[in-house]
Amino acid sequence: MQFIASLKSKKITPEQLFMLSVLVVNGGNYLYNLILGRLLGPAQFADAAVLITFLLVLSFAAMTFQLVTAKFSVLFENQVLKGFISKVYKNALVVGIIMGVLIVVFANQLQNLFNTSSSNMFIVFGCGVPLYFLMSVNRGVFQGKKNFKSLSITYQGEMLSRLIITLGLILIFNIQSSVVIAVGIIASFVFGLIPFKVPTIIPKKALELSKTHTKEIRAFFIITVFYELTQIIINNSDILLVKHYFEAYEAGLYASLALIGRMVYFIAWMFVMLLLPTVVQLKKDGKETASILFKYVGYIAVISIAIIVLCLSFPETIITLLFGDSYIAMAPLLWKYAIATSMFAISNIFAYYYLSLDKYIPVVITGVFGVLQMGLVIFYHESLEQVVHMQIIAMLLLLGIQLVFFKYNQIKEKAI
Template sequence: MMQLLAVLKSRKVTPEQLFMLSVLTVNGGNYLYNLILGRVLGPAEFADAAVLITLLLVLSFVAMTFQLVTAKFSVLFEHTLFKTFISKIYKQAFVIGLVLGVLIIVFAPQLKVVFNTSSSSMFVIFGCGVPLYFLMSVNRGAFQGKKAYKFLSITYQGEMLSRLLITLGLIFLFNLQSSAIIATGIALSFIFGMFPFKTDHISFKASHELASIDKKHIKNFFLLTAFYELTQIIINNSDILLVKHYFESYEAGLYASLALIGRIVYFLAWMFVMLLLPSVVALKKEGKETASVLFKYVGYIAGISIVIVLTCLSFPELIIKILFGEQYIAMAPLLWKYAIATSMFAISNIFAYYYLSLDKYVPVVISGVFGMLQMGLVIFFHDSLEQVVHMQIVAMTLLLIIQLVFFRIEIATHKKALSKE
């Protein structure tokens, strides 16, 4: 008995494991948030909420450019160089966030028309929170790069819990179900997501300048990451926005519920991406091999994907009834198909982020091409929601095949180079 206790005591939870547990909790909370909204609002009104949730995802991908750039150079830069870098990236993130927020507010009436929403005020409220979201992302990037997973976990937990409690509190306490309430909950959650906010390493009056070679490195990685995040936006969100445009609100609401359930693979995969980038950058900096890290995370995601697809295939109606209710049951036959599409995307995404960490450009371009292909296929083939899902399966399967081919070519080239030395 004493030996068993000693073994359990010696097996401390690592920061990485703590972060993975935190991500699972955050994803669970976000799912609960969406599921409750789906049940309370119904398909037609949930379609409006889905537009806001999709805009938040789009925003997260744009802000993720700043987070990943911050994470990478938080590994590479130290001391004064890091302080100079982080001060500049905060300034740039705030300016970009402010510009995007103002644009959303100014074009709120046009967004209302494009996405067939009931009001434009939800876009105005949402736009007010955008600058904070970008500052929050840089703060998270610093935690991610320094592997401060405890603080990183707290920021995600704070954003998720505050959005859940504020939104549902307003809905149930005051019996309000407008899209403006959803937007208010989202905007206020950015404030809570800012904590803990590290200011000790920031000096906006720093006199030091980054070297030209460092500026070029940052610029190239920023542009590469920005382009890849753009492809993520297209692949991950264009289907919901296009369905909202081409179909009636009721069908769009049904599709939003399908997308929410099917994308659980992608959201689970994201925690591995967060761990992958700093690990690969650090190993490269030390001159060590990095492929083993890729294999480990690809294996995890492939295993998760198989379990989720088989579950969706075996119990589609039960899953939809439990999560959304009888009114969404029409989506049951498409659930496993949508899960296949997101699984293909999640696995190919790990390859792309791996090469992004190594400053390789080709996989990013490949993702961009197939992101546009998916969007084009949906634009031309949208006679039914089933056809929309089929087009995504085609595009994402081809994307994964091409990423695997590129990986094999890279391995063969590397082995050939080693044999010549």
């Protein structure tokens, strides 16, 4: 009885609940990809990987609205906050519709560019894009207010519905089509909107933000757009370029490698979600923020080292267990890819930290090296191994520059 009572007294904090939820979501997303890889095989999985990559690109684009909403949900209050949220929803919906229409209109060109078997999968995917932008603003409100319970529900709903609906369609109807995957993705956007509170209709005057607020929002939005663009380039350009330059079989093999190697990045994302509102609030309260950065960098470094060691020690076992013998050719590259993503994950923590503090040089640095990585792969892609090596070079330079900037900034602050 005393043991049970002690367990009850130790309540799980909302932050811990969210971290646990993110681990479950990442696990579910990995399971989704792994099952698709086994069911479809390398060649067909290459098409699925393009759609999954498009989903990641969309998530980074929509993350701009989520981060802007999260940050100013901390800073704004009452009617100003309501007016701000209402405007963000409207702008996000407009951008989502424009992006969705572009994907639908250029579906045939996208099919030719990425060597996919169908253009219909892009048409179906494009129809769901506006929903994703609405979902991201909704999540930004929860993130900024640290309503981690509701935030967890939206991610759980998206992951579970995509997993169940997609695999259900494939297994029940025996349809191994990229269009089915696109349908599952769209359905998950609907479930990801839950819980969704329709913005309150308030008087027009209350919607008008001051020039100061508008300027702050615009500045942060622009730099966040730029940064999320760099995230898209660094995280997804390699898969799309490999799909363009290599045959479907090799592209499918590489997609499996990327999925396993990026495990550390998806774990790091969990800490980024907690980092931004915490740093903004500490800055607002006039408190120091570096300790939070050290805490999360330490977590990511330990996790990264553990994953790299595992990938180096048991590469064939990991690939066989996760994807099967068809993908075993990627075993020698697994630990190398893990190194590249680990360096990027740590660099990302620094960039988001300074983004929270309205310091944008690290964001520009990330952009430069994102373009460098893409350029290196475009010019050096004789083999999949060379593609991985180019990413290691770019990410090593990026992490080094981020560390130098942090040290310089610390010295500069102490001198003031």
